[in-house]
Amino acid sequence: MTTTTKLRAEDLAALRAEIDEFNTAYADCLDDGDLNDWIGFFTPDCIYKVLPRENLEQNLPLAVIYAEGHGGLTDRVVGVTKTTVYRKRYLRHFITNTRIRSVAHDATGGDTVRAEANYQVLETLPGEYTKILNAGRYMDIFTRQGGALKLKERLCVYDSEMVPATIVYPL
């Protein structure tokens, strides 16, 4: 049984700060860290999708990236690692405007938090100026396991249906 909870303003602010910290560590892993650590931000049975806003609004299931569970994420990491041999690039995430949609407690004492945030990923290719690679919003379902938040689902819903060929990295 799940109970939707109305949090006090202080608790909501603390939860928002915790999600910001999570997203900062997530971005740091993708921008400046080890891509293998990226998997650790998700639950073992997670869903990870990258799709255009157009598809979301029209209820089209098509996603340019779809990964299920740690196995699916691992496949993605392997794919990226191979691809990036060919061309080096730098990414830089800017994650802002975090909003909590709902918080629920289940019978086992776990928490489920639905949240969104705006993201902007800048890309820098060798010998080129920095430009906008992709921008949109994260639509997330977090669960709390052993004290720390993990992503049970992350949809990266981007605004432009023009997908650069370079979207092979996770967003």
Next chain:
Amino acid sequence: MTTTTKLRAEDLAALRAEIDEFNTAYADCLDDGDLNDWIGFFTPDCIYKVLPRENLEQNLPLAVIYAEGHGGLTDRVVGVTKTTVYRKRYLRHFITNTRIRSVAHDATGGDTVRAEANYQVLETLPGEYTKILNAGRYMDIFTRQGGALKLKERLCVYDSEMVPATIVYPL
């Protein structure tokens, strides 16, 4: 009678978090929500202006958008709704660097908060890549009514005097 208040660091941090939450909800309304809800972020006697930094610095009163009160905002919403029939676009706000300029209490127990924040609005047109539509700072006067903050005045002061024809949406 109005008293300017020196807040303790914790109270200032809480107020800043509250303004961030306000701006996040404001952006969410413009980016992914219902434009009619935008009016609810303002007081009935509000001022809303969009103007170039150049004009602000030279004390020129010219603004590309000027709206007074809920009536003026409603006119703007109607205008946008009609215009956007012609071309669909997605906006995405990134609001950061919130700073509080002053906090004052009046005799009736109300609060007036002067604050600023940097904003960047990305625009995505169908079949195009995401690009910067407009960037600048909000110069705000918030008042607290019935517990919640509302905008008594918002100036959207943008850095480029090049105004894309597509600025019909509120920023």
Next chain:
Amino acid sequence: MTTTTKLRAEDLAALRAEIDEFNTAYADCLDDGDLNDWIGFFTPDCIYKVLPRENLEQNLPLAVIYAEGHGGLTDRVVGVTKTTVYRKRYLRHFITNTRIRSVAHDATGGDTVRAEANYQVLETLPGEYTKILNAGRYMDIFTRQGGALKLKERLCVYDSEMVPATIVYPL
């Protein structure tokens, strides 16, 4: 003697909020304020460097801007003030994704905080649209002196090795 400290979650959140406030004031000074005030964000014996990520990763010491102490920063301010006579421009900073790397206390009761944040600086030249001037991360060493944080070291590590000629302003 220096002790590395493990902070409680609340204290870490408060410290992160304090650094965000610092960076907001720093950006406000560069974007809308008086460049002479910029020096006050640093300790008298500070290091300030602007360098490409490429150089950092290859341990190359080359920086496009290198300033030591208040004297070095003052030279930079004088240089900028002279240069900008020729062409006016507006800058706008977006500083997000603040992460604390370590916190240490020394024997004299002082604090040393290593932190990073992502920055994006937009530039607007007269008669042009707003564009990305520079993006990267701040790699900082803060010290606490008399209650307030100051920068003992700030490295502005940018992602694109393409340096616009217009990087004369501090970032």
